[in-house]
Amino acid sequence: EAQVTQNPRYLITVTGKKLTVTCSQNMNHEYMSWYRQDPGLGLRQIYYSMNVEVTDKGDVPEGYKVSRKEKRNFPLILESPSPNQTSLYFCASSPDWGQPQHFGDGTRLSIL
Amino acid sequence: GQNIDQPTEMTATEGAIVQINCTYQTSGFNGLFWYQQHAGEAPTFLSYNVLDGLEEKGRFSSFLSRSKGYSYLLLKELQMKDSASYLCAVYSNYQLIWGAGTKLIIKP
Numbered sequence: 001e002a003q004v005t006q007n008p009r010y011l012i013t014v015t016g017k018k019l020t021v022t023c024s025q026n027m028n029h030e031y032m033s034w035y036r037q038d039p040g041l042g043l044r045q046i047y048y049s050m051n052v053e054v055t056d057k058g059d060v061p062e063g064y065k066v067s068r069k070e071k072r073n074f075p076l077i078l079e080s081p082s083p084n085q086t087s088l089y090f091c092a093s094s095p096d097w098g099q100p101q102h103f104g105d106g107t108r109l110s111i112l
Numbered sequence: 113g114q115n116i117d118q119p120t121e122m123t124a125t126e127g128a129i130v131q132i133n134c135t136y137q138t139s140g141f142n143g144l145f146w147y148q149q150h151a152g153e154a155p156t157f158l159s160y161n162v163l164d165g166l167e168e169k170g171r172f173s174s175f176l177s178r179s180k181g182y183s184y185l186l187l188k189e190l191q192m193k194d195s196a197s198y199l200c201a202v203y204s205n206y207q208l209i210w211g212a213g214t215k216l217i218i219k220p
Contacts, residue, residue, distance in 0.1 A: 033208070042199065042212035043155070050206065058207060090154060097206050098142050103154035 002027045006091050006104035013081060014112050021076045021107050023091035031094045032074040033058070033101065034066065036087040043090070049074055050097060081111045114138045116211035118200050123217045124190055132185045132214045134200035142203040146174050146185045149197045149213065158198075159185070192218050 004025045013019055025032065033048040035058075045058030049068040063085055065077040074093075078085060088108050092101035116136045124130040136144070143162040147155035159167055161176035161183060173186040185198055197213040 035210075040212060043201075043210040045207055045209075048207065056206070059209075098203050100145060100157040100160055101208065103156070105154050 002102070004091055004093055004102055004104035006089075006107050008107060009105065010108045012110040012112065015082055016080050019078050019081060019109075021078075021089060021091075021109070023074045023076065023104060024072050025074075025091075025093040025102070026072065027093065027095070027102065028071065029093035029095050029102075030071070031097045031099070031101075032068065033092045034064070034074070034076045035090045035092065036060065036085075037090060037106075038087050046076065046089075048097075078109075081109075083111050085109065086111045114202075114204060114209050116200055116202060116209055118198075118211040118214045120212070121215045121217065123219060124187075126190055126192060126218055126220050128190050129186065129188050130190060130216065132187070132198050132200075132216065134183045134185070134211055136181050136183070136200070136202045136209075136211075138202050138204035138209055140204040141178060142205075144174075144176055144183050145201045145203070145208070146172075146183075147199040147201065149199055151196075155199055187216075190218050192220070194218055 034046040035043040047066040049055045091104040094101040146158040149155040159174040200211040
């Protein structure tokens with residue numbers, strides 16, 4: 001089944017404790033992206049990747065890192081999480097940029 | 113700056129027709145998407161417009177006017193399961209810029 005898989009689905013953690021949210025897609029898509037979704041603000045892009053080893057900042061990259069060492073994986077890293085990063089996070093992929101994106105089920109992060 | 117506007121909330125009656133508008137101001141334009149998002153779930157793709165005009169897909173249609181920076185999503189024969197948020201998004205210079213979404217409430 002074609003899918004984008006995110007882990008974990010839920011996480012409660014504390015300020016400053018490094019965490020990684022994994023994202024994997026099995027559709028051989030070139031383009032991958034991370035978003036955060038907050039009430040009243042809609043989806044905001046954190047980082048995106050056009051292909052392996054090619055990543056670029058979205059609208060809200062501060063406090064986040066990503067890597068794209070393989071086509072299928074695009075992990076999101078929070079080196080020192082803070083409470084303002086409490087949000088619902090989505091990973092998405094598409095065959096190429098400009099095409100409809102397929103979303104993972106989301107990761108709800110709470111930073112205390 | 114880049115901006116996408118859509119109404120925050122709309123209410124409609126089961127079986128009726130509803131039109132959700134979206135206006136955009138972006139530095140580039142490579143296509144406009146509509147997604148549906150049920151509460152607590154991931155967005156799912158509904159439609160895509162890159163040229164002016166109407167795209168029809170069953171009960172859902174989407175219209176685009178690039179010169180006016182305007183799109184709408186038309187939902188016909190509304191069903192209770194259509195209660196969801198509808199998100200407008202524009203591809204601008206390799207990034208997808210999203211509106212805040214329109215929450216559609218369907219009443220029996």
